[in-house]
Amino acid sequence: GENVEQHPSTLSVQEGDSAVIKCTYSDSASNYFPWYKQELGKRPQLIIDIRSNVGEKKDQRIAVTLNKTAKHFSLHITETQPEDSAVYFCAASTIGYQKVTFGTGTKLQVIP
């Protein structure tokens, strides 16, 4: 089955700096990679996703890159703000098969 590894487990950055979270996956058939943000005491919510037919996707201060050859994908947050503080989960799945495998999460702390 699919195995998703996520690093780092914790990340502290100064407000305004960039944050990068990296994930690797094992199943070459995986072709859909969502990222979820979970604020303290709240449910995870999708913030961005990427499909294997593209290498990069941006949404304002958030971007995700995908390297299919190396089987890794990354989340980039620029100009971080205190409200970016949360746990971030990467995930991988295969289109047409609904099982989604999550990484272990990264706790991001943005220091004002």
Add this chain to the structure above:
Amino acid sequence: DVKVTQSSRYLVKRTGEKVFLECVQDMDHENMFWYRQDPGLGLRLIYFSYDVKMKEKGDIPEGYSVSREKKERFSLILESASTNQTSMYLCASSFGQALLLNTEAFFGQGTRLTVV
């Protein structure tokens, strides 16, 4: 707004009890999932269902079963609760049809289960 509602926010049960966790979604989603969330382990899939009465094992199904008698409701059952099942349980649902691109999973607010 999609709503995924879990029946309880907090539960305390005794070892050996049979425990039911209920999840209801109001968006006519085909897919429903049960995860448990533990520190350092992320979200681990217990079971999922892609249609009424259909179920598939996830990565950690041992000690759990599920029931999906109606499209909007997905129940997680702990046949005989044990202390190692103390965890946060999250239900999720997503829209999905055969060959359709995967779509966003919407999560419930979670049930924190403590087994004593």
